Amino acid sequence: MTEPTRYHRQQLLAPVGPEGQAKLRRSRALLVGCGALGTVIADLMTRAGVGELVIVDRDVVELTNLQRQVLFDEADAEAGLPKAEAAAAKLRAINRDVRVRPVVADFAPANALPLAAGVDVLLDGTDNFETRYLLNDLSVKLAVPYVYGGAVATSGTLMTVLPAAADGEAPWGEPSPCLRCLFPEVPSQRGMTCDTVGVLASVSATVAAAQVTEAIKVLLGDWQAVDRRLRSFDAWANSGQAVDVSRSRSNDCACCGRRSFECLDGGAFSQTVSLCGRNAVQVKPTGGPVSVDFEQLAESLRAHGPVSVNAYTLKAVLPHAGAELRVTLFVDGRAIVQGTDDPATARAVCSKFIGL
Ligand SMILES: [Zn+2]
Numbered sequence: 001m002t003e004p005t006r007y008h009r010q011q012l013l014a015p016v017g018p019e020g021q022a023k024l025r026r027s028r029a030l031l032v033g034c035g036a037l038g039t040v041i042a043d044l045m046t047r048a049g050v051g052e053l054v055i056v057d058r059d060v061v062e063l064t065n066l067q068r069q070v071l072f073d074e075a076d077a078e079a080g081l082p083k084a085e086a087a088a089a090k091l092r093a094i095n096r097d098v099r100v101r102p103v104v105a106d107f108a109p110a111n112a113l114p115l116a117a118g119v120d121v122l123l124d125g126t127d128n129f130e131t132r133y134l135l136n137d138l139s140v141k142l143a144v145p146y147v148y149g150g151a152v153a154t155s156g157t158l159m160t161v162l163p164a165a166a167d168g169e170a171p172w173g174e175p176s177p178c179l180r181c182l183f184p185e186v187p188s189q190r191g192m193t194c195d196t197v198g199v200l201a202s203v204s205a206t207v208a209a210a211q212v213t214e215a216i217k218v219l220l221g222d223w224q225a226v227d228r229r230l231r232s233f234d235a236w237a238n239s240g241q242a243v244d245v246s247r248s249r250s251n252d253c254a255c256c257g258r259r260s261f262e263c264l265d266g267g268a269f270s271q272t273v274s275l276c277g278r279n280a281v282q283v284k285p286t287g288g289p290v291s292v293d294f295e296q297l298a299e300s301l302r303a304h305g306p307v308s309v310n311a312y313t314l315k316a317v318l319p320h321a322g323a324e325l326r327v328t329l330f331v332d333g334r335a336i337v338q339g340t341d342d343p344a345t346a347r348a349v350c351s352k353f354i355g356l
Helices: 017-025 036-048 074-079 083-094 109-116 129-142 201-220 294-301 343-354
Strands: 028-032 052-057 099-104 121-124 146-152 155-161 229-234 239-244 272-275 280-283 307-309 313-320 323-330 335-338
Touching (some): 017 201, 036 083, 036 121, 036 201, 052 109, 109 129, 121 129, 129 155, 272 343, 280 343, 294 307, 313 343, 335 343
Parallel strands (some): 028 052, 028 121, 052 099, 121 146
Antiparallel strands (some): 146 155, 155 229, 229 239, 272 280, 280 335, 307 313
């Protein structure tokens, strides 16, 4: 008798079995966002033995992440490592068989299509609807299932989008509504962001775990098992609902009805965005990614305040209007400005000191 493999308990499951395990091994997943949802998703997908996992995240690890972002530790926060890189290092130590591909970048119209090429499922670890709409556009355009998830305070939401096939019938049969059939415009958060009301780690972990369950059903091609309902719950109020949305697919939907991919085509995207939970603003170079010489820039910035450089980022504390702003600059010229949620202030600092 041979030794049980690491997937023994998973292969014992009737819907998986050795064949399902082999199928997982051949599959590829794209995860966008590696925070509260994304770290749990990445952890479970890696342990489950997916073939390839592409992780896209634009941010660096901070102390306030550690309450809920399970792949990170204090050393990652102290080093200010990019989340995608820090996560990849942990995941490779967990399961060397999985090809983990960290991408430290903003998931944006310019890189969305190449990053999604050949993947079997799109996983939502984001915290904003702008990026979710982009994932939704990709899902419908490429006919790849998309597992949406969100968590704030003690509430969670998730749904799986099974889009129409580009031609003929999709293997999952009848398409489901897409995210924009249900939310045509960015939903008002009514002041309910993780910035203002926080988020309970067990709630984001619950949503992420349920997303992974749906992703595994998708990767196994067990379409009958995929949950086509819009699920939401409040773990503190002990309430929840699962709404049948099967008849909510709309011919008027900009995305799946009219097949107009507004987010993917770039028109609906801004160059400057406030980041959830951070009192921070991201500034992107207007002409697209550029390459920055950290050493040279560090020299000129040291006159204004402390500067530190590693292989991925340059961090500087810069004075502005009597306050001190912390700027994290990435090699592609993207910057995160902390200490303000005002896009104009962030842009002004980047233009004055960095020339973005
Ligand atoms: Zn739609």
